[in-house]
Each structure stands twice: as structure tokens, then as C-alpha cells.
Amino acid sequence: MHAEDKGIREECGVFGIWGHEKAAELTYYGLHSMQHRGQEGAGIVVSDGQQLKVHKDVGLVNDVFKHADFSMLQGDVAIGHVRYSTQGAKTLENVQPLLFHSQKGSMALAHNGNLMNAYALRAELEEEGSILQTSSDTEVLAHLIKRNGNQVSKVSITEALNQVQGAYAYLILTEKQLFVALDPHGIRPLSIGRLGDAYVVASETCAFGQIGATFEREVLPGELITIDDHGITSTRFAMREQRKMCAMEYVYLSRPDSDVNLVNVHASRKNMGMELAKEAPADADIVVGVPDSSTSAAIGYAEESGLPYEMGIIKNRYVGRTFIQPSQELREQGVKLKLSPVRSIIEGKRVVMIDDSIVRGTTSKRIVHMLKDAGAKEVHVRIASPSIQHPCYYGIDMSTRKELIAANYEQDKIREIIGGDSLAYLSEAGMEKAILKDKTIHQGVCTACMTGKYPLSMESDKQVSPFIFL
């Protein structure tokens, strides 16, 4: 499912590397492997020890860098960022990494997450005379670090991080140091890898695979890592809390080949499909997944249930930015967009349709109808995660509560709306079992959008912005 259709948008992906002469190129490949985490913009800042240089723009990684001159991006250290797609106009100033120059030196920031008290912090900074140029909460952290003319250091970063609340994974680069920080609950993923002598940091481990690096360890909740010519050191800026990794990373957001908090995403999805088959079996002929994100769960469901897995829906690989959208008239006449049903497989069959999640319900409805139009006798909708009923304050731009179908209707009404012959969700317990299987007590997942159990309490309604303002 395309993020826009789905109603879920990941905020971003970050990547960093220390100590490799091809730092910028490797960052390009690292970002490339995390393209699914953000299609709005991409950027790289590189340091040669003397100076920070940047290349960034709106668009996909390939488009942003196709005319880049990497000889202008020499240096052993780099950080990069991919940014999710908004409906807005070209807003280059929001593309990260943000780069700040001053007479005392430069600083670049790349951020995945969301600060809950950004609005209040901004007001305070502006009251003191600061001018913020972007609408991103990333810039707030930069101003907090530089407050009172501070140098960028472990001390000033620690102080600044103690003023922000939210879910975040930060990379901060100066000419001489790379800082890596993860929020106290570890809601967003962030891992450390090695490539020869170089250190690598990435939101997803698929970036390590992409560049031939090996996974070393997870960044810990509340940890601040400093990498410089003296090596790597770890400090804490906050007490460690129980890890609350975002469940949606497993359900939908991460790439199947990534390991999120040591759990392979494909495997967790296949497990979710298996659990779902146990919890909600269906009297049907074939199992069909909605490509691409539901394929693993569908295979799991098929394996567990003994029903054959069939490729009943095809995703058109060539639908990109330049695809000409069919007019309403042509759409009504049957012109397809991204997904097409395979009539000779579907026709006359009782189909179990596996989807990873339902947000607004509009795409589920469309797919059910598409299957019925292609001759499916019955369509049993099985969702490989619990229903989404609450907004996310931690960096995923879901539809607003008003749009969340499960926040407004009972399950049977939803079934009726989307047109399925039956509908079942995976239970919260089933999901946690599928993901955590053999994990220790310190591990947990954030299920706030499904259960309303938010790991961070919100101080006041006024301060909290579910998403960026301005």
C-alpha cells in the first residue's frame, strides 16, 4: 500500500557513519535502503574534520542525488535523513539534516520522531528573541543546545534533551564529533553497526545489509553515544525505562528484512499471520495478501491454516510519481490504479484476504469490492494487528481520530462498510506474542494507537501537538 492511500506515514529514517573515506556514498546507499521511511526529501551532511557540507532536496533519494557531485562531499563522517511525504508544497527548508553555521563552528541534525512539547518550547525560544526558520521540531533542539551561546557538547546536548519530551532518535554532527541519542522509552528504532573500522548508525538494520555492514547492537533507551577521534563512548541522559518499541514498525513500517529490536520483521509478520489463523480461522479456499506489506502475514496464515497461498492481487511496480492518475470517469469504468485482481485465480473462490492493518477503511473497502468484482464468492477479511483507534504522538502521521474507522464504528459495522463476509483482527495479546515470543521482561511494545496506553503522559492538552504545526 502506498503511504498516502494507507493513511499512515512514517516520519523519517536516519543514517550515520564515522570513519570511512566513502562516507557520503555509503550514506546514499544506506538512505536508499530506507526510502520506504520517507519519500518527501533526503539529504546528506558530510564532515571532513574542518567543515560541514550539505546536499539535500525534496524528492526521492535517487532524484535528490542523481546530479550530486560526490567529489564535493568528501569526508570521513556523514549523516543522512529521509523525510516522509506530505501533501504540502516544496518545502526545502524542512528537509533534513538541518545545518547551522556560526562563527564558532557548525552543527547538523537528523531526527526521527516527534517532540510533544515542541510548541511550548518554540514559544519560549521566540519570546527570548530566537528566530526559527523551519516548522520542524528538530530545529527546536538545535536552539536548546545553543541557548546562551553554548558550544555543542555532551553537556549542552544532555541539558537540551532533558527539556524535550517525546519519541526520538537523533544524530547530531559537528566538525569533530558525532552524537547519537534515543528517547528514554526507545519508541523509535536505532541500531549501531560496524563496517571494517567504521561505525554505522541507522534507523533500520536493512541499511547495514545494504552496505555490507554487520549489526553490533541496539542504541539503548536514554543513551547518548559520542563518537570522535578518541573512539566511542556511551553516557545516559535519562533513567532507562522499559523499552516500548513502536508496534507499527513490525506491523507495517519497517522493511521485512530489518531486525527491529532484535526481532526480524518478516518473521514477526509471519508469526502474526499464524496467530491470526489460530485466533480467527476461516472456511475458505485460498489465502490472498494485499501486496506488499501483508505478504508475510498471508504466508503465515496459509502455512498455519493449510490453505493454499495464492497471488490474487497484483501490484503494479511502475506506478511512480509521474503516473497519470485516471479521471473519475475512467476509474468508474474500471481503470485500475496500483492494485489489480487476478480473475483467473479469484473467480469462484472463497478468499481469505489478509491485510496488515485498517486505518480509514477506504482501501480495504476498495480491495474487497475489487475481489468481488473479479468473481470471489466470499471475502473473509483478516487483519494481522489489532484495530487502530487512537492518534500517535510519537512520530507517525496517522489520520486524525475522526478518520480512524475503528474509533467510530463497532467491528460488525466496519465489516458491513468494507463489504467483507467476515472480519477479524489479531488480538493485542496475539500481536505481542508474535513479536516478543522469546523476549525478556525489559522489552515491550508501544501499542498506544491500538490500546490508548501511552508510555508518556501528556502534561497539558494545550502543549501537545500530535503533529507539527505552523
Add this chain to the structure above:
Amino acid sequence: MHAEDKGIREECGVFGIWGHEKAAELTYYGLHSMQHRGQEGAGIVVSDGQQLKVHKDVGLVNDVFKHADFSMLQGDVAIGHVRYSTQGAKTLENVQPLLFHSQKGSMALAHNGNLMNAYALRAELEEEGSILQTSSDTEVLAHLIKRNGNQVSKVSITEALNQVQGAYAYLILTEKQLFVALDPHGIRPLSIGRLGDAYVVASETCAFGQIGATFEREVLPGELITIDDHGITSTRFAMREQRKMCAMEYVYLSRPDSDVNLVNVHASRKNMGMELAKEAPADADIVVGVPDSSTSAAIGYAEESGLPYEMGIIKNRYVGRTFIQPSQELREQGVKLKLSPVRSIIEGKRVVMIDDSIVRGTTSKRIVHMLKDAGAKEVHVRIASPSIQHPCYYGIDMSTRKELIAANYEQDKIREIIGGDSLAYLSEAGMEKAILKDKTIHQGVCTACMTGKYPLSMESDKQVSPFIFL
């Protein structure tokens, strides 16, 4: 597998529509669904009954039409074409449909296939004073039709078709008529569909699904169909021979949701995987397919063998034309291209690796090594088609015989070269059984590239060009 890596390139896809006011737009969507059949260039010619207008260019369908002004392409009839990718420079003159104007009227041609006697026919035409502007054999047919100042008609087309030898599916458009022709053996696929009152023609039935049309029937070998204001009429320009549908359409070329000669491609591939599991079982832990073309066969193998199907190899969806290829140095350090292994799935496992075919063996070798590097204990290579040992003269640009690994080495040597712990191909009988299952006596497949049994005899070595010249 990307066509370039694979060493197999489809020649083209054709699409036509008669009697719909949005003829050009629908052709765009039809071509779009057949993008996999040709990425070099695309074009549409439309007729409003008075005049033929063209829009075509090198590049993908989306790129070619992103700035197209469809209001300039008004008309109820259109034909379109996608062309395969060559290594050559920008050669717009070869992009089809070819459009010819004369004082008596215009004619457009779209062609999928290859003429075996094109070289000799060209020489003859030039000797008579004709000037050919392209290097394509499609233009040869146009000159044969117009020879002696002929009008474009059922008669002149029949005469011209009787002079050419090869495998072909032709669409020929004038201001007032649309002609559809298929070679006497029906080596290339071509089907007729309906969209309301309109007639649709396409190389693959997935184009019907894309635009909401329904399949009507296959064009028959040796059939010439004429569509005009008086309706649709069918004649023959040649005796009907046993149909010899290109087996590679099932193995690799067509989209899984297409029905080729009434057989669903995904189903045929799954069957091939099942037959392969019967013929060549493996003592292993998991089944992994090389995405995307081998996924169906891998699922079939898994289902038949009882082994779990796992997503052990991931294809990066964002590697497009603007992807910056890693330098040799970075590639050696481990930077990946399109495919990445999933270590946490592969590690310590005995893997059955399913691929649809082996051409040069270079990619198979790369994938086997990639799996081993990711920790696979054993890699058992299973190929869901017989080995390819002979060149194709009928429109598929395979590597030359010198490059075909199976034309040069014994099977065990191939296994050694690619590094697998075992290697097995599907038998010819197994493949035919998987494809033809419940077909009548009149149906057959062309397996020339695997068996050397060419349905057309070649008159003389000199005349035959395995591929286009000049």
C-alpha cells in the same frame, strides 16, 4: 530480476482499442500494465477518422506521457507499443508505432516479434529504390504493403504477410481501419477483449484487467482481423498450424496475472514449482524464491514439498533509472544492488533457492554466494524450467549462444560454477505438463531455446538474423 541482469529481453508489447472516446488514455493505461515487456520506448497513435496523430519517445511509459497533451490525441481508435531496452543510444526513430504519411493517407504499425527474412527483404526493397528510415523489421512490412503504390487494405496486407517469415503480432492502423495479425504458429501472445462496445487488443490480458475490459478470445495463428465502422471481420492469411506459444512467456516474461493462451501465468509457475518439487526434492529447511519472477514457483515448491516458504531475499523497490551504481570498490566491500539477503532468516539454514531460469549463470552465482555469505548452511538450486541452450529467432533477445552457460557446460559443472550444493532443472515434460495440464491436442509450446526444436525451418543461414541488424 532486471532484464539486463537476466540476459533475457522481451521484444515488445502492443495494445489497440477501437470505438472508445478515451482511446488514447486507455491505451496509456494498457501500455502501462505491459511496461515489463519493454522499457526503452513507448508510443501511441490515435485516429479520429480523419487523421493519425502520434506521441512517442524513448523512456518508460510514464516518462514519455508525463507531459503529453491528451487533448491533442483525440479520437476513438488508438494503437500503442512498448519497446524493450537496448544498450544503444537514444534511437527515437525505432520507437513504435511507426507512422507513415502519404498523399493518399496514413498508416501506423505496432509490432511484437521478429522477422527471420527481414535482411533479405530489406536488400530487395532498397535495390528497387526504397529508403528505409529505421533499423526495425517493422518498417519492412510497411514497405511490402505499399509496394507498387498499393492502398493499405486486407488484400495488400495479406500479400505482404505472405512474404515475411517469423514470429509476430501486428497492429496496423489507418484513418478508417484497424488490422490485427498473428503469425501462423501463434508464437507471440495476442488477445481480444471488450470494454462496453469497444474492442480491445493486447499482447497480455493484464492490460484488459488494468482498464476494466473483459477477455473475449485469443487471436488465432494465421488470422487477420479487420475492425472498422462495419464491425469486426476475420480472415486467414495462412493455414493454421499447431499453436506454439513461447514457453518463456510462462517461465519469465509475462505478468503473473495475465492469462497466456488461456492459462494463468501465476498458476502455471506455481505448477512448475510443484512439478519441480516432485522431480527434484531437496533435504532442506526453507524455500526461498528469487524475487519477483520466481516467487510463484517457490510458493508451489514449498506447498508441494511441505517446507516453509520464507522471504529470504528482498528486492529493493526503489532501484530505478536514476540509481547511482556503486563503484567496483564499494561493491566488493559489500554494497548491494537490487537484491539483499535476510540474514536472520537465512543464517544456519539449508536453503532451497528457486529461480525461474538460468541464462548466463552470472546472477545465479551471485545470489548463491550472497546466501552463503548471509550464513546459509547449504544452497540447493532448483530451476523451474529446462536449461536454455539455443538462441531465439522469434523476438526474444537472449544472450548469444557463447554466453548461454547451459550451451557450454555440463550440469554438474554449472553447479560448481554457481556454487550450489545441488542443482536441478525442471524437465521439458514437467514444464509442458505444468503449462498445458488440461489443454487439447492443438495446443503446444515453443521450447526452441531449451530443446532446439524450432517450429519454423530457416531457409538459409545467410538470411536469418537472430536479431535486428544495422
Add this chain to the structure above:
Amino acid sequence: MHAEDKGIREECGVFGIWGHEKAAELTYYGLHSMQHRGQEGAGIVVSDGQQLKVHKDVGLVNDVFKHADFSMLQGDVAIGHVRYSTQGAKTLENVQPLLFHSQKGSMALAHNGNLMNAYALRAELEEEGSILQTSSDTEVLAHLIKRNGNQVSKVSITEALNQVQGAYAYLILTEKQLFVALDPHGIRPLSIGRLGDAYVVASETCAFGQIGATFEREVLPGELITIDDHGITSTRFAMREQRKMCAMEYVYLSRPDSDVNLVNVHASRKNMGMELAKEAPADADIVVGVPDSSTSAAIGYAEESGLPYEMGIIKNRYVGRTFIQPSQELREQGVKLKLSPVRSIIEGKRVVMIDDSIVRGTTSKRIVHMLKDAGAKEVHVRIASPSIQHPCYYGIDMSTRKELIAANYEQDKIREIIGGDSLAYLSEAGMEKAILKDKTIHQGVCTACMTGKYPLSMESDKQVSPFIFL
């Protein structure tokens, strides 16, 4: 004046070079200097003695070649072409040089001019079974040369040239030879130059200046020049007639630094201005020229009359293809296009406004009003050429007769229409005196568009096309 506004469009410019290792680059610069002769498209064909390679596209020379890979255009011989701007769509197939491949070898053609019997010749060729791909009469010559399967040679070209009627300058390139031909009246300009050992051919001598070459001689009317490894040879394919160089080349079309038929264009224009001052003096304060084409004449008028020359109209240099045209509403509110008056120079003055010619009268009217709005007390319009009353059949795309203001109104009515306080044209005698000054009896100018005296009689009205058909 921009050609579109003016109502006059040059057909083309040709360039050729033999014997320089940077043949393609030099052709680029040569074409660049003749950009004013054609803005629709540009192309270069180069020969390395074995093969002809082409790069061409619609657009300006700079745009066409900005991404060209000159390392793919190696060779010692090249020809090039710039094509005038039409209102039509992208018509790459008409961009020259035209390139034809055959099994016996290749041929490229570049043409400036117009064939009067092209329509009849085309019909004849098509009747015989030839297929023409372009709508240009250039292609007709190619087919005439190749008729009956001929080789491209001095003999076949001579025979073909004897079948065509019109005004033309042709460059014809094969792998081994470069042919240069000029029509029997020498209506279009064409000169030979030298650059070291290399031979250069160009429509305008400014191309020689651009690349550092020196002028050698004019190509003679009816001359066919052959350049190959044996050197340069000259033959005639027609009797020499009195030269009838197109007068509009002096008046408007050529660059002021070119020498057309041995006469400098700027000097001829200044002379025309001087003659005009003698024939039609004005009681005024200042002389103002319409930039750029009338500047030379205005300076001549000022010098002869003793009135000061002032820069009363400014041309905006940055109005290019991407300029956003003001809406009608904004234009009425006073938003200017290309030309702006200089109020502080014009205000309160009696102005002699010099323009090189009047075609439709619409721009003259606009400029007179612009000057009056800027405060001019009187505007005396002086045109530095005779009035244009007849169509051109020799390669200049003027407005149709219906649009030519002087073909429809008396001079005083024209004055009234354009709003001048007085109006005078240069006489035919004055123009010829200004241009030919010290020329011999063999020289003449074609003044057909002004006088209706056509140097070539037209065989039949039906056959003659003032411009390209189809």
C-alpha cells in the same frame, strides 16, 4: 523583433566541415552563430569515414546539445542544420540533417530553401511505392537520388537536382564524401571558408568568424561541389543564371556581421538608412530604431540626416522561451513584453522611428502607440525597405497575402492604421543601390516579395506550394 511577432521566418541555416578532428564541436559553434536562422530544431551528423552518427532534437542549439556526448560524435567530417520555429508540436522527424541508412551505405541531408514542385514529385514517388517519413521537401531529394537503387554520387545527385525547382542550398554527406549544391539563381546564401587545412561551408559568413575560419568564396549558382579525400572539385549541374540573392537577407534575416554575397549586412543596412534619409527626410528631433534589426539603418539615417540617434526603445534581453506571457488584462494595464520605451528620452520629442520592414503592420502599430504613450509629440515612421506585397516561394515563411498589410491597403491608409504622423518606405531603386553599390552586372537581388518579379516562373498553380504541405 522576434520572428513570430514580425511575421517573417527564415527557413534554416546549414553548416559543414571537412577535415578537422573536432568536426562536431566546430559545427556546434557554427550552428550557434546561425541560431537566428532557426530556433525550432538543430542537428549534427558526423562521419568518421566508416559510419554516420547523428545527434538532433527540437529546440535551440544550446538545448539540443547541452547533454550531447561529443565523444560519441567523433569524426573529421560533419554537417549541421538549424531549423526555423513553427507553431506546431514537437516534430522531431522534421529536424535535419535527415539521415538515411541502407545496406549499401548511409546518406545525410541538410537543406535551406524550398522546392516549388515538391508536391508533384512526392505524388510521383509515392505512386511508385516509396514511403516518405517526413513532411519536408528535403526528403524528396533523397528519394530522387536513390531512385532505382542508385548509389549516392555526383551523377545521381546531378540527375536529382535537375528534377527539382526552387531555391535551395544543400549539403549531402556520405561516409566518404561531402556534396554542396546551390540553386541556379543562387537565391539562398552559401559560402566556402578555410580553417587551416579544413574546408568549411555555411549559410552565413558569421559562422566562419565564430570558429576562426576565413572566407574563401561564395558557392556559385548552379554549382555542385564535391569534397573527399582527393580534395575539392567543382562541377555544374545547371547553366548559371544572374544571381538573385534574396533581398530580405540584407533587410532583416542575416546577422549584421555576415557578408552576404560579398556585401556586409550591417553596412548595407546603414546604407539603406542613409538612402532613406535622402529619399524621405523628416522634420524631427531624434532618430530611434526598433531593436535589434533596425539599429544599423537607424544609425545610417541619423548620420545622413544630422539628427541625434537615441536609444528610445529598449529590448529586454531575458525574454526567452520560459517567459510567462502577461494576461490580456495585465497587458492592457500596461505590462510590457519585449520592448519598452524610454520615457525620459522620448517625452516631448518629435521622433523618427526606423523599422527595417512592415509585414502585417501589427507590431509597427504597437510601437507607434508605445512611443506616443511615452510622450512622443510626433512619430514619423520610416521603413528601410520597400513594402512587402507578395508571398515568397523560396524558403521564407512570411505571412499569407491576406495578412500582408501592404497587399491590402494604400500607403496613407497604412499610416493611419499604424498611427504614425508620416510614413515612408525606401524605394526599390534605393534599396538596390544601398545593397549593390559597387557590384557588377551579374549580380542582382530577388525582390519578389516586394515587386512580384519572381526569378523562377511557376509551371502550374496547382503544383506550387508556397510552403510545406501535409
Add this chain to the structure above:
Amino acid sequence: MHAEDKGIREECGVFGIWGHEKAAELTYYGLHSMQHRGQEGAGIVVSDGQQLKVHKDVGLVNDVFKHADFSMLQGDVAIGHVRYSTQGAKTLENVQPLLFHSQKGSMALAHNGNLMNAYALRAELEEEGSILQTSSDTEVLAHLIKRNGNQVSKVSITEALNQVQGAYAYLILTEKQLFVALDPHGIRPLSIGRLGDAYVVASETCAFGQIGATFEREVLPGELITIDDHGITSTRFAMREQRKMCAMEYVYLSRPDSDVNLVNVHASRKNMGMELAKEAPADADIVVGVPDSSTSAAIGYAEESGLPYEMGIIKNRYVGRTFIQPSQELREQGVKLKLSPVRSIIEGKRVVMIDDSIVRGTTSKRIVHMLKDAGAKEVHVRIASPSIQHPCYYGIDMSTRKELIAANYEQDKIREIIGGDSLAYLSEAGMEKAILKDKTIHQGVCTACMTGKYPLSMESDKQVSPFIFL
């Protein structure tokens, strides 16, 4: 002369309009007419009374706005900016207007000029914790205005302007007000015009002509104008000093149809040419100007001296950004760039070559040699301004002192270097007489770059940056 070749670069041009429903479109045309003042980037900020919206990018005005959606730029008020060309990479963050958002409202700034104490002010601001995002001194003013969390108002702007030193013309826009300010010496040009009921502000009056507006008055040195719904009000933020309009605006920078401080630029240049003819006559045959900037002076010289003015040098109009620069080898073989000599005019003549100024001397040398190569018997170089020997601190990016030929060599040595047969400059008195002719005692010109007489003293060497840093 192209700015890069010349060694002089204007900093910028500003444009503003209050009270017209097509504010953004008119700003586009206004900027377009001032394109010569800056080719690096362009931008427009528009206010609809509620919100500021921006469109800006690197590149020419046409390129920046060719895909702009003006329907997204609705509003009655707009400011715009064109920025000069630097050698640097794409630096969008420096393109103006700068736009700052805060929770209390937004502010946009457009600036032409240079602040001498920007470096010290920046250091001070950063010390206090401010983060500046651009390297432009324009941003410094924004921070000074917002210091201590101020609102943008007449008061805070006045206070901020009293902290900066330099030459500047500022436009400051909020949702509700437009502020216009000029430095106390009025070194940079800035005028007010009317278009119906709307107010217009522009660096050059040619922008008024472009949009059909009429000139109202000059902005006075030290004046702060406020335009809002209550009308226009004027205050002073500084004592009025004698106006010191930059002399280079007349000599080279402004468009000939602009009136700078009430003096027409073309007329002043023609006067300079006339004064030069009186001061430094030459025994010669023809007068030739270096196009385009020296044409007016050359005409004046010719008129005063009685020598004929001839078009001996031609400027190629099509040399733009995409022009492929000839290799050194081709340049040495004679391939020309922008300027070509006209041999048939130059040959055998004694030429007076008029140039507006000499900066580094390299282009003068090239042109003298070009004329000699084209056969000039003698070349008498006459410069229509005094020699440039000092750097500019007020917003013109001239070459550094080391590069200024007149700062390093005596006049006769310069003549020898550039290869002229004689060389003369216009005297300072001659230039002032030509420009100021009939002006009052309050008017003066800044001749600092010629005479070293700087109107502003510099407080300390350390603080002063002749140009932007970082």
C-alpha cells in the same frame, strides 16, 4: 559584457507592490526587468493579509517561476528580489526574500546592499544564543529587529537600522505592513511609483515602465516608509546626509532606460561619451562600442567627434547558461565566445574602441586583440569612466584589489598590457559633469572605487567585510 567576464557584480534588485490583486504577477514582471541586477536567484513573498507565502529558487527569474503556480500566490501585497550570481554551489538558503515565521506572525526581507558591521553584529547575536541560517547580512537585520522578542514595527525597525552600517535598500513585509528603508547616504537606488491606486517600490525605474506604472519619487536617504491599510507614511531613522548615489549605477550597472536619482542612464552614458570625446579625442576612422553596456557612450563619442559610429563588434544573443564553452584548444584556434569582430567593417580602419570601464583588464586585452586580428590598423581605447582602483564596501562585488589592473599599474603600462595604440579614461570631473549636469548641491555620487573617497568611515578594519563571509 557578462558580469563574470567583467569582474563587476551587482548585488541585487528589490521590488515591492502594495494594493493590487495581481501583486505576485506584477512582481514577476518587475523582477524580470531587473534581471541584469542578479542572475543567481529570485523570489517573491506575497501577503493576503493573513499569511505570507513564498516562491523562490536559484536561477533566472524565468526559470524560477516557469512552473510556479500563481494561484498559490494570491494576495494584494508582494515583495521580490533578484540575487547576483556567485561562483558557489546551489545555495537556496541565501536566495531572498528571506521569510521568518514565528508564533506571533511572519516577516519577509529583501535587501540590496552590504552591511559593513555585519560580522561583528553576527558574533554578538550568536553569543546571545541566536542561530543564523544563512550567510547573508540580510538575516542579521531580521535578528536585530526581533531581539528580545520584539514585534516587527516602525519602532523595532528604526532601532535595528540604527545598529547597522553600510549601504542598503530594504523591503520588509509582514502580514499587515510593508516597510521601505534606504541608507543615510542613499548609496543604492530606490524609487516609489504608482500603478492606479497601488504603490510600487523598485531598485530601478525600468521596473515601473515594465508594468505600466509611473514614477512618483525617490526614496530619500535615511527615510523609513510604512505602507498599510491606513495609507503611506514617512519617518526618518537617521539624519539626512548628502546623497552619494553609486556612480557605477550610471557607468555600468543600471539599465539604460532607468532614471537613477532622476537622471536617465542612457543619457548620462551618452554624455560621458561626449565628455570623453572632448577630453580625449583620437585621430581615427570609426567609433566602435563594446556591446551592450558601452553602446550609449560610443554613440555619444561618435556624435561629439563627428566620426561614424559602426557596429564593429557583435554580441551573440544566444550565449546562455547552457552554452558549451569551447575548449582551450578550440579557443586558441579562434573559436569565439560572446563577442565577434566584423572584419569587413574593421579591416584597415583606425578604430576608437569605447568601453564603459576597465576592471581587471583581461577582457579589454582580449577585445583589442580581437580587433587587431580582424585587421584594425590602430585601436584607440577610450574608457567612459575613471579608472577603478579601490574595493567597494557597499554592495558591488568587484574583483579584489590585487586583481584591479589600475590599482597595480600606471596608465601607460596598462595600455601596453591590453595592447592599445592609445588609452584614455574619462576624468572624475568629466564623469560628474556628465551625470549631474543640472543637479542641485544636495546631490553627489559615490566614486569611492575610483577615488578612494568612501562616504562612510570604517570603524575598525577587523569588523569590515568587503563581502559576505562564511
